[in-house]
Every structure is written in structure tokens, then in C-alpha cells.
Amino acid sequence: MTLSRLATAGLLAAAISNATTLQAEEPTQVLFGDTHLHTNYSFDAFLNQNKSADPDTAYRWAKGQPVIHPYNRARVQIETPLDFLVVADHAELMGVMRSIDNNTLELEDLGFIGNIKRWFAIYFLQDAMDSGREGSNFFATLLPRSAQNPGGDPVQDPTNTGIGSSAFGDTSKTETRAWNEIVDAAERHNDPGTFTSLIGWEWSSIPTGANLHRVVFTPDGADKAKQYLPYGSDQSEYPEDLWQWLQTTQENTGSRFVAIPHNSNISKGYMFAETTLKGQPITADYARTRVNWEPVAEATQIKGDSETHPAVSPDDEFADFETYAHYIQQDAQDYEAKPGDYIRSGLKRGLAIEEKVGVNPYKFGLIGSTDAHTGIASAEENNFWGKLAIDSTPETKKNGESIGEMKSNGWSMSASGLAAVWAKENSREEIFAAFQRKEVYATTGPRLKVRMFGGWDFDTTAYDADNLAEIGYAQGVPMGGDLTRSSDPSATPQLLIRAIKDPKEANLDRVQVIKGWVDRDGKQHERIFNVAWADERSLDGNGKLQPVGNTVDLSTGHYDNSIGSAELSTLWTDPSFNPSERAFYYVRVLQIPTPRHSLLDAIALQIPAPEEGPATIQERAYTSPIWYTP
Amino acid sequence: MRKLLAEPLIQFVAIGAALFIAAQMFAPERLQSVDEFDISVDNKTLVHYLQLQAKSFSAADAEQKFLLLSEQEKQTLIDDYVRDQVLFREAMALGLDANDEVIRRRLIQKMEYIAQGFYQNIAPIDEAYLSEFFAENREDYQVAAAVSFTHVFFDEKKHGVEKAQQLATQSLAELNHKSIAFNGASQFGDRFLFNRNYIERTAEYIRGHFGKGFETLLFTLPSQTQWQGPFQSDYGFHLLLMKRVTEPRLPNLNEVSGIVLADARRRQQQDLKKQAVDTLIKKYNVSKVVNDS
Numbered sequence: 001m002t003l004s005r006l007a008t009a010g011l012l013a014a015a016i017s018n019a020t021t022l023q024a025e026e027p028t029q030v031l032f033g034d035t036h037l038h039t040n041y042s043f044d045a046f047l048n049q050n051k052s053a054d055p056d057t058a059y060r061w062a063k064g065q066p067v068i069h070p071y072n073r074a075r076v077q078i079e080t081p082l083d084f085l086v087v088a089d090h091a092e093l094m095g096v097m098r099s100i101d102n103n104t105l106e107l108e109d110l111g112f113i114g115n116i117k118r119w120f121a122i123y124f125l126q127d128a129m130d131s132g133r134e135g136s137n138f139f140a141t142l143l144p145r146s147a148q149n150p151g152g153d154p155v156q157d158p159t160n161t162g163i164g165s166s167a168f169g170d171t172s173k174t175e176t177r178a179w180n181e182i183v184d185a186a187e188r189h190n191d192p193g194t195f196t197s198l199i200g201w202e203w204s205s206i207p208t209g210a211n212l213h214r215v216v217f218t219p220d221g222a223d224k225a226k227q228y229l230p231y232g233s234d235q236s237e238y239p240e241d242l243w244q245w246l247q248t249t250q251e252n253t254g255s256r257f258v259a260i261p262h263n264s265n266i267s268k269g270y271m272f273a274e275t276t277l278k279g280q281p282i283t284a285d286y287a288r289t290r291v292n293w294e295p296v297a298e299a300t301q302i303k304g305d306s307e308t309h310p311a312v313s314p315d316d317e318f319a320d321f322e323t324y325a326h327y328i329q330q331d332a333q334d335y336e337a338k339p340g341d342y343i344r345s346g347l348k349r350g351l352a353i354e355e356k357v358g359v360n361p362y363k364f365g366l367i368g369s370t371d372a373h374t375g376i377a378s379a380e381e382n383n384f385w386g387k388l389a390i391d392s393t394p395e396t397k398k399n400g401e402s403i404g405e406m407k408s409n410g411w412s413m414s415a416s417g418l419a420a421v422w423a424k425e426n427s428r429e430e431i432f433a434a435f436q437r438k439e440v441y442a443t444t445g446p447r448l449k450v451r452m453f454g455g456w457d458f459d460t461t462a463y464d465a466d467n468l469a470e471i472g473y474a475q476g477v478p479m480g481g482d483l484t485r486s487s488d489p490s491a492t493p494q495l496l497i498r499a500i501k502d503p504k505e506a507n508l509d510r511v512q513v514i515k516g517w518v519d520r521d522g523k524q525h526e527r528i529f530n531v532a533w534a535d536e537r538s539l540d541g542n543g544k545l546q547p548v549g550n551t552v553d554l555s556t557g558h559y560d561n562s563i564g565s566a567e568l569s570t571l572w573t574d575p576s577f578n579p580s581e582r583a584f585y586y587v588r589v590l591q592i593p594t595p596r597h598s599l600l601d602a603i604a605l606q607i608p609a610p611e612e613g614p615a616t617i618q619e620r621a622y623t624s625p626i627w628y629t630p
Numbered sequence: 631m632r633k634l635l636a637e638p639l640i641q642f643v644a645i646g647a648a649l650f651i652a653a654q655m656f657a658p659e660r661l662q663s664v665d666e667f668d669i670s671v672d673n674k675t676l677v678h679y680l681q682l683q684a685k686s687f688s689a690a691d692a693e694q695k696f697l698l699l700s701e702q703e704k705q706t707l708i709d710d711y712v713r714d715q716v717l718f719r720e721a722m723a724l725g726l727d728a729n730d731e732v733i734r735r736r737l738i739q740k741m742e743y744i745a746q747g748f749y750q751n752i753a754p755i756d757e758a759y760l761s762e763f764f765a766e767n768r769e770d771y772q773v774a775a776a777v778s779f780t781h782v783f784f785d786e787k788k789h790g791v792e793k794a795q796q797l798a799t800q801s802l803a804e805l806n807h808k809s810i811a812f813n814g815a816s817q818f819g820d821r822f823l824f825n826r827n828y829i830e831r832t833a834e835y836i837r838g839h840f841g842k843g844f845e846t847l848l849f850t851l852p853s854q855t856q857w858q859g860p861f862q863s864d865y866g867f868h869l870l871l872m873k874r875v876t877e878p879r880l881p882n883l884n885e886v887s888g889i890v891l892a893d894a895r896r897r898q899q900q901d902l903k904k905q906a907v908d909t910l911i912k913k914y915n916v917s918k919v920v921n922d923s
Contacts, residue, residue, distance in 0.1 A: 056892060080838070103740065188892050466821050500823050503838035566865065567823040 026469040028422040028439070028478075031431065032447050033084035034062070034377040035200070035260060035419050036215050036298065036369035040070065041089040041178050042202075045373035046097035047129065047139040050389035053375025055087045055185035061376050063195055070374060071389035071396075079383055080447060080504065083426050084196035086369075087182060088215045091201045091232030095178020096171050100125050106173035118168055136390065146333045147208035153278050154207035154270065155237045176229060183225045190221075192427045201230035203259070205237040209329030210268040212239060212277070214259040215298070215369075216246070219432035224255040238277055240286075243293045258435050262298035262371065264346065265306040266327050269338035272346030272362050274353070282353055287361035296435050299343045299442040299622050300368040301417040302379075302387045307366075307588075307622055308344040309337040316528055317544070318512075318590065322414035322444070322617065326407060347625060348516040348524040351582040354629075355518055365438030365480045365624030366586070367419035368445075379445035381617075382557075384415035384597045394601035398610065411598040411612035416444040420621070422478065438480025441623040446502040448619075452479045452587045453496040454626035456486050462496055463569040472496050479586075480624040485579055492577045493628060497531065498569040499589040499621070507564025508534060509548040509590040509618060513572055517583035531572040534565030534592075550593040552616045557595040557603050564592035584625040591619040666723075669715050671708055679711045742903075755894055763894040764883045770893075771886045776830040777848050778873040780812050782819035782857075786866035798860035798867035805857040805869060812871060823865070830876060840864065849875055 038045045039055050053070040061067045064081030068074075089095075099105040100122050110118055129135045147157040154160060179201075186197040200217030218225065231245045239259075246257045264271035275281055299307050304324025313319045325335030339345035343366060350362030370377050374392060378385045386392030387410065397410025422439040423430040434440055441450055451469060455476025462471045472478060476496060483493055499511050510533040516526045530545045537546050552559045574585070593616040602609045609615040673696070681692035699707065727733050764771075782801060784794040801818055804810075810818070816826055824839040836845040841864030851858060851872050859869040883890060 188888050191888065464821065466816060466826070503824060 026467075027473050028424055028469065029426075030449050031083035031196075031421045031423055031426055032080075032418050032443075033082045033086075033196070033421065033431075034369045034372075034379075034417065035086040035198075035217060035367065036088050036202070036262065036301065036371045036417070037085060037375070037377045038089055038202075038371070038373040039087055039182075039375040040098055041095045041182060042373060043090060043093040043097045043142075044139055045089075045375075045388065046101070047135040048373065048388035048390045049135060050374055051098075051101065051129075053389070055182050055375075056189075058087050058375045058377065059085060059185065059189035059195075059197060063189070067376070069376065069385060069389070069392060071386070071392050076376060076378075076383075076385055078378065079380055082195075082377060084198065084421070084431055085377060086198045086200040086215065086217045087186065088200045088202045088217065089178075089182060090204045091175075091230035092204055092234050093171065094175045094201070094230065094232075095181070096168065096174055097125070097129070098178070099174045100168075101129055104174075105168065105171070106177070108169045108173075110169045121168065140330060143328060143330045144206055144209045145330050146327070147210075150268075154210045154268075155277065157208050160207045160237075172229065179229055180226060183222045187222045190428070193425065196426050196428055196431055198428055198431065199225045203231055203233055203242050205233035205239070205242075206328060207237050208268075209266075209327040209333070210270045211263045211266045211328060212237070212261070212270060213263060214239065214242065214261050214294070216242075216257050216259045218255050218257050219428040220255045221428075224253045227253045228255070240276070240289075243289050246293055256432065257293065258295060258432070259293045260296055260298055260367070260369075261294060262301060262369070263303050263306065264297065264343065265304050265309070265324055265337075265341050266335075267341055268327065268336075269340035271340055272342075272349055273340045274349065282357060282361055284357045284359045287353065287357060287359035290361045291359070291363050295364060295438055296367055296440060296624075297343060297346070297364040298369055298371075298417070299366040300414070300444050301371040302413045302415070303371060304414055305416065305444070306341070306343050308342045311337040312339055312342050312345050313526065316526075318588075318618070318620075321620070322416060322613070324408070324412065324414065326412065332407075343622075344514065344516060344526060345524075347584055347586075348518070348526060351516065351518045351584065352522060352524055355522060355582060360627075363627065365435070365440050366442045366622045367421075367440050368417035368442035368622075369419050370417045379415055379417050381415045381445065381595060381597045381619075382600060386410060387413045394605050397598070397601060398605065398607075409612065411601070411610045414444070414613075415597045418443045418445060418447070420447075420450070438624045439478050441479060441621055443621040444619045446505045446591060446619050446621075448502055448508075448589055448591070448621040449498075449500040450587060450589055450621050450623055451496070451498040452623045452626070453477065454481060454483050454585065455494055455496065456483075456488070456491045458494050458496050458571055460571065463498065463571040468496065468498050468569070477626060479626060481626050483626060483628045485630050489579065493574050493585070493626075495531075495572045495574075495585060495587070495626070497572065497587055498567070499532075499587075500567045501564075501591070506559065506591045506594045506619070507561045507566055508568050509564055509592050510534065510545060511568045511570065512588045512590070513585055514588055515574065515576075515583060515585050517578075517581045519578075519581055527576070528588075529572070529575075532568040532570040534568065535563060548590075548592050550616060552593055552595050552599075554599065554609070554615055555603065557600045559592070559594050561592075580630050582630065583628045585628075586625040587621075587623040589621040593618055666719065669712055671711060676704075676707055676711065679714075680707060683710075742907075755891065755898060759898070760887070760891060760894055761883065763897060764890050767890075767893070768880050771881055771890065773879050773881050773885075774832045775849065775878045776832055776876045777836065778829045778831075778876075779848070780815045780827045780871050780873070781822070782815050782869040783822040783865070784860070784867040785820040785822075788820060789866075794866045795860060795862075798869055802857055802859055802869050805871075809855075810857070810871075812873065815871065819869070820866070829873075840868075848872075851875075 037058055039058050040046050040050045040053055050070040057067050061078055062082040062085040064078055066075050066077040069076050125138065145159045147154055148159050149157055183199055186199045190197045198217045198219065200215060203214045203216060205212040228249050231242055242259065249255055250257065261271055270277060276286060305322040308316060308319045309323055310320045327333055339349065346362045350360040354360035370379050372378060373388045374386050376385045391397050391410030420441045420443055421431050421434045423434045451472060453472030453476040458475050459471060462468060465471055477483065495513060497511055499508055501508050511531050513529045513531050514526065518524055530539060530543060533545055534548060539545055549563045551563060596613050596615060596617045598613050599609045599615040677692050677696045680696050681689060784798045786794040789797060805818065833845040833849060836848055844863050847861060851870065853872045853874045857869050857871050860867040861870065
């Protein structure tokens with residue numbers, strides 16, 4: 001038996017044994033993973049002192065094995081292993097910094113002067129990478145500058161120079177080798193039934209500091225992935241060109257893809273804009289293409305939460321959560337929250353655009369993911385290992401000098417982002433299928449288990465039933481699904497909801513339904529309903545609820561579960577339903593307050609809690625919406 | 631591959647490569663003048679020097695900066711450059727690089743990378759090597775102990791602690807009297823917020839779902855066809871029907887071949903690197919005068 005056949009036989013045996021022993025208790029099970037992890041193959045990860053954590057390290061960490069941290073060299077281990085992982089390194093200069101550092105860059109002849117220039121660039125870089133600070137300084141010089149003409153097409157702006165450097169000449173040979181190594185690592189670690197690795201990368205378009213990044217992943221294997229090189233923003237900074245490339249590559253190789261926009265919070269209003277990036281009106285064709293490739297958006301990650309912002313949702317008392325007000329660019333610019341920057345306002349805009357052109361370009365489900373650049377997918381406050389390798393310790397988080405003029409440090413970062421997926425089994429196919437039907441949700445780190453089904457006529461006791469999921473699928477649609485006008489004109493949409501705490505973590509405070517809709521005049525609205533809550537509290541006249549309390553001891557960082565509830569379930573009926581208005585509903589689940597990573601650092605450093613974030617936070621989950629279309 | 635490393639030609643190429651790197655690091659400045667006491671300064675040299683000083687990556691930026699310098703600033707730049715050149719050359723002439731630990735470490739690091747280059751196109755691992763590797767390191771792949779059971783739950787939040795325990799005790803008799811089987815459990819008790827059935831779950835998983843201490847209890851219970859309990863968790867009382875406890879075990883190669891292959895590959899690379907370095911060491915006579923005292 002050849003080795004690969006031996007390996008396949010092993011995988012099959014594992015898959016079969018899991019399938020037979022795992023008596024399906026529910027029609028689907030929840031899987032937790034990270035779709036957005038960088039390793040030392042990403043140029044910025046490497047320049048910020050992640051020299052050693054490669055894809056292999058990333059998978060080992062995700063599977064629960066101890067690994068060496070790339071910066072502080074400590075042995076680190078995840079508390080609860082992940083079920084799946086996408087290693088998503090930047091396509092641009094993929095593996096190039098790593099190759100420069102270890103002298104394996106594949107060199108093209110650039111002519112006498114070109115060779116000298118390159119020698120100089122390499123010499124300088126090797127020197128810079130030896131000291132962390134200078135690597136980061138060099139990284140800063142690769143960042144964009146803010147626009148001369150804000151609000152215009154940022155790609156065409158005079159200050160837009162694009163990413164990368166031509167000093168190394170054509171680096172595609174080095175990038176091909178890096179890509180093949182990334183793909184091979186994914187293939188080695190894929191273990192259907194137990195752990196899924198998905199092949200992917202990041203398209204890193206950021207013209208004039210407007211973050212338009214997309215993670216792309218495929219359920220397909222090495223045979224297809226090795227037929228192409230990841231599409232990068234050095235090829236085009238327009239998402240339309242990325243979608244075109246995905247289309248062409250799908251036709252040529254049979255590969256399937258999803259693209260996931262992220263960090264809309266720092267997109268300067270461009271991510272969910274009212275026009276295309278080029279400033280043209282959104283057409284039905286554009287909208288169809290976009291939702292075809294982008295069924296899911298990332299709502300929360302280390303560089304902040306993108307659900308909404310106090311300036312965009314002034315009536316939402318929980319909107320001020322892990323906001324991140326720092327554009328990724330060289331020069332200073334004040335942060336301004338725009339409706340195009342946030343998930344909730346984006347979903348509302350989608351309805352309004354659909355009203356006009358017939359197709360909703362922003363009909364996406366929600367996930368979280370880390371975007372860690374350490375090769376270590378950590379989203380736990382008490383086990384958080386940094387955005388970059390260099391800002392992974394209490395002291396370097398505190399003293400992290402700003403990159404360029406960005407005034408953020410390790411404490412501005414949020415220990416956040418997990419993708420939860422409702423799937424029949426843990427495999428590439430099933431996870432991909434769940435993304436396509438948007439039966440996914442976001443958490444800010446804890447493994448909150450959240451069910452949400454929409455329908456018209458659920459059994460009134462369904463919320464307390466043992467087989468809630470069975471009832472949900474039989475009598476309604478799961479998160480990510482659609483409701484259309486009922487044949488009964490007096491019928492009102494219902495949501496069947498069950499939220500269960502992370503077995504190892506804090507209790508739940510409350511469950512909220514967030515409704516967005518467009519009225520007859522085309523005006524966009526949002527409203528928040530408290531629908532289930534813990535402890536003896538009742539709603540006031542405005543539908544508001546007393547805070548749940550706070551058990552965190554600020555001097556030790558300990559909390560207890562004397563408040564809150566382990567589970568919250570309800571059957572909710574929309575009290576304000578108008579059958580002629582387009583609407584969406586999604587669920588937000590809040591935990592009781594727990595210590596933020598910055599508080600734990602401060603206690604260790606014996607200093608007051610830093611002002612970069614609150615001492616305690618209410619971790620949360622956001623489900624994908626269910627849409628109502630008249 | 632191993633044979634190849636012993637080839638004098640390959641070693642020669644390796645040493646040549648090392649010299650080339652060393653020359654790259656130090657030679658260009660030296661070669662700028664014919665005489666060792668001549669220093670020539672031109673725009674190109676200064677732009678490069680400025681670029682290095684400013685830690686600016688872009689040559690165009692440095693050139694731009696250079697053009698904007700006043701005459702006086704230019705002179706300062708030239709003075710600095712000359713000073714650096716002189717000190718550098720004098721240091722080299724005095725052989726200060728020879729015993730410098732920082733320079734030594736950097737050269738060793740580079741040589742190690744070159745040694746690594748030997749196995750870039752490494753031969754594929756065959757089954758025999760893999761089996762041997764697995765036999766040597768089998769304990770590393772131990773599969774953790776696991777437990778399989780179903781349970782009937784009595785919610786202490788719903789009934790109160792005393793009543794929940796009472797209900798559980800009553801139900802125990804009924805379950806055993808009626809010989810309720812594994813899949814009949816869902817007809818009894820309250821809904822538990824996590825799972826009804828636990829199949830091949832580890833101690834840590836059980837601890838997460840039931841609370842500290844519960845897993846220790848579970849792993850010591852005998853597997854039998856009778857229901858056992860009640861046992862108290864963080865949430866209430868449980869009656870358990872134990873299916874089996876799987877002892878920790880060493881897996882077969884085909885169960886873990888993927889991860890073993892990755893580990894074997896890493897080991898092979900380490901071995902090859904060591905061999906490459908050992909081959910180089912062999913060329914040297916090492917005389918040891920090491921005293922015990």
C-alpha cells in the first residue's frame with residue numbers, strides 16, 4: 001500500500017467510526033472554528049516577529065496540542081480545541097519575508113542595477129527583521145496613506161500606491177512554493193469527522209486605508225488548489241475583479257469558493273456602500289454576483305467588533321462594545337463611524353437596495369474569526385496570545401509603540417472571534433454547505449450554543465422541548481433562511497430561540513432580537529427586543545431591562561456564576577409586524593460580565609486597568625439573520 | 631541524499647556559498663576603492679547611505695530626501711559616511727570582526743540556513759521509515775480515555791435540590807424495574823441543557839458539561855445494564871446508564887498516519903541537518919584539553 005493510500009484509509013476509517021458511534025441526537029451539531037488565521041507566511045506577521053509559527057503550528061494549536069509561541073517562546077495551549085480552521089495568509093508577498101530571512105528567496109535576474117537594489121533591500125530587511133522594532137517600522141512603510149479625495153474611488157486616488165514592493169522582482173516562484181506548503185499542511189491535518197482544515201487565503205485590498213479585505217476559502221483539496229496561485233490585491237484592488245477571478249478559476253479548475261469580507265468597521269464607509277467601489281449605482285447584476293460569492297460576513301474579530309457602533313445605533317445600549325477606531329495606514333486620521341462600516345446598517349441598506357433593484361447585495365450571514373497573525377487562533381480573554389506576535393505579552397501590549405501613526409496597542413485589540421457552524425458532520429463539504437446556506441453565527445470567543453428558527457406557527461411549548469431543533473427544522477427555517485408572506489394575512493413571524501452557555505464559562509444575561517426593516521417611504525429602521533433573560537427582572541415601559549449585575553473581582557479577575565442563567569429559551573412573536581415591509585431578524589445573546597484581557601494584564605502588572613478598554617465586558621453571540629420578503 | 635552530502639563537491643559548493651554570503655555582507659564597501667586608504671563618495675553611495683540611516687525602504691524616497699538636502703546637510707552626510715567608512719575599515723584591519731559574538735552568531739545562523747538548503751528537495755518518506763518512526767514514538771500518539779453513557783436528569787433549579795433528588799431516587803427504581811434501555815432514556819426526567827447521550831467523550835469534556843469532580847466519578851463507575859445514581863452535578867441529579875469506559879490506548883498507525891507522517895518528516899529534516907553539520911565537523915581535528923577539576 002502506498003503512503004497516500006494508507007493515509008486515506010486511515011481517514012476513512014476515522015470518518016466511518018465517527019459516523020457510526022455519533023448517534024445523531026439533533027439533526028445538526030454546532031462546530032466552532034476560525035476562518036481567518038495568519039501564520040509566518042504572511043508578510044506582516046513575519047515582520048512583526050512571528051518567525052516560527054507556521055501552518056503546522058496553527059493546526060497543532062487548533063487541535064489542542066501544546067505549541068511554542070513565536071515571540072515569547074512560552075508553551076501555550078488552547079482551552080477547548082477548535083473543530084475547524086482556515087489558514088488564511090495574505091496572498092500578497094506570500095512567504096516572501098520568510099524566504100528573505102532564511103535565504104530561500106527564488107531570485108530572478110533583474111539586471112546589474114536591479115540585482116544590487118534587491119541585494120540592498122534584502123540586506124536591509126534581514127537586518128531590520130533581527131530587531132522587532134525595525135521590522136514593524138518597515139511594515140509601516142508598506143501601509144497606505146489616507147485619500148486626497150475622500151469619498152471618491154479610493155483605488156484611483158492619487159495617494160493610492162498599492163501594496164508590495166517591486167524591489168524583489170518577480171516573487172511568484174517563492175509564492176508558489178509557499179502556497180504549495182500551505183496547501184500541503186492543510187491536507188495533512190484534515191481529519192474528517194474530527195477536525196477539518198480548509199484551504200484559503202486573504203485578498204488584502206486596502207486602497208487609501210479603506211479596509212476591503214476578504215478571506216477566501218475552498219472546500220476542495222490540493223489537486224485543485226495547486227492549479228492556481230491565490231489572487232491578491234496586487235492584481236486588482238476592486239472586489240469585482242476578485243469575483244471575476246473566482247468565477248474564471250471555478251470554470252477552469254472546478255474549485256468552489258466563498259469570500260468573507262471583514263473589518264468593515266475600518267472600511268471608511270466603503271464595505272457596505274450605497275454604490276460600487278467605482279462609485280457606480282448598484283445593479284441587480286452586481287448584487288447577484290456579490291451575494292453569490294459573499295454569503296457570509298465577519299462581524300467580530302481582534303481588530304474590533306463590526307456589529308454596530310454607538311454613532312450608528314444610538315438607541316442600542318450595548319452598541320459600545322470592543323469598538324476599534326484605528327485605520328490601517330501611515331498617517332493619522334480621526335475615526336468616523338459610517339453606516340457603510342457596520343453589519344447592522346449594512347443589512348438594512350441591503351433591504352433598501354433590494355427595494356430598488358430587486359436583489360439584496362448585503363444578504364449575508366454572520367461569523368466571527370480571530371485574524372490573529374501569530375499562528376495561534378486565540379479568542380479567550382484569559383488565554384489570548386496577541387494580534388501580532390510582538391504584542392502578545394502584558395508588557396509589549398502596554399508599551400507597543402504605534403505602527404505608523406496608528407495609535408493602537410495590544411490592549412486596543414479584542415480577544416475575539418469564533419465562527420460557529422450548524423452542520424450534519426465535521427467535514428469540508430458540510431462546513432462549506434453551511435456557509436452557503438448561512439446557517440452559521442458569530443461569537444466573540446465563548447462557545448455559546450445558539451439555535452434560532454423562524455416560522456409562523458410553532459407549537460407553543462416548542463421552546464422547552466427536548467427536540468427543539470427537530471421541531472425548528474420541521475415547522476420553520478433555521479438562521480440564514482427566508483420567510484415570505486404567509487397565506488394567512490393575520491399570521492405573524494415567530495422566532496424559536498435557545499441559547500446555552502459555554503460549558504466552561506460564564507452564564508447568560510439575556511437574549512435579544514434585533515429587527516431591521518424598510519418602511520413604505522424607503523426609510524430604514526432598527527429595533528431591539530429583550531426576549532429572554534436571567535434572574536428576577538422585568539421589562540420597564542420602554543422594553544428595557546435592569547443590568548444583570550457584575551461579579552468580577554477587579555483585584556483578582558475572578559467571577560462566579562451566582563448571577564445569570566445557564567440556558568435561555570423562548571418562543572417570540574414579532575409585536576410590530578407589517579406584512580408589506582421587508583425585514584430581517586437576528587439574535588444577540590449576552591453573557592454576564594467577565595474580565596477583559598487588559599484587566600488580567602493590569603492585575604499581573606500591578607497597575608490600574610488600562611483605558612484602552614473597559615475592565616469587564618459582556619461577551620456575546622450574533623446569529624445570522626432570517627429575512628422576511630413580502 | 632545522505633551520500634550526496636558526503637560528496638566533496640557538495641561540501642565545496644556549500645563553503646563557496648558561505649563565502650559568497652560573507653562577501654555579500656562585507657565586500658561591496660571594500661571594493662569601492664582600489665587602495666585601502668581611498669574613500670570615494672558619489673551620489674549613489676550617499677543615497678544608499680541615507681537610505682540605511684533613515685531606515686527607509688524605498689530607494690525613491692531616499693533619493694527624494696537626498697535631493698532636498700541643503701549643502702550643509704549634504705556635507706554632514708558625507709562626513710558621517712566617511713567617519714563610518716574609516717571606522718569600519720579600521721575595525722576590519724584590526725580584525726575586530728573575528729572575535730565578535732554578534733557577527734559570529736549571524737554567520738552561524740546563515741550557515742545553518744544553507745545547511746537547511748540541502749534538504750529542500752528531500753526524498754519522500756517510505757513506509758518502512760514511517761513504521762520504524764511510529765514504533766519508536768508510539769506513546770506520543772496515545773488516545774485519551776473516554777466514556778460512553780446516557781443519563782436521565784432532574785433539574786434542581788426547577789424542582790429545588792431536595793425534590794430533584796427525591797424524584798431521581800424514585801425514577802431509579804422505575805428505570806431498573808422496566809429495564810429501560812439506552813435509547814428509551816429520553817422519555818424520562820427533565821431536559822438537560824447539554825447532551826442526552828455522551829459517546830466516547832473525554833474526562834475534560836465531561837467536566838465542562840457536568841462540573842468539576844463528575845468526571846472522576848464517571849470513570850470509576852462499572853459498566854452494567856442497570857441504571858445507577860442519583861449523582862449530583864452543577865445542575866441537578868443524574869441517573870446514569872453506563873455503556874463503557876474506554877481505557878487510554880495506543881493507536882494503530884493507520885488511525886494517525888497523517889500526523890505521524892508530518893512528525894516523521896520533521897524528524898528527517900532535523901536528522902539531515904545534523905548530518906550536514908556533522909559532515910562539516912568531520913573535516914576538522916578537534917583537540918580536547920578539558921580538565922575535570
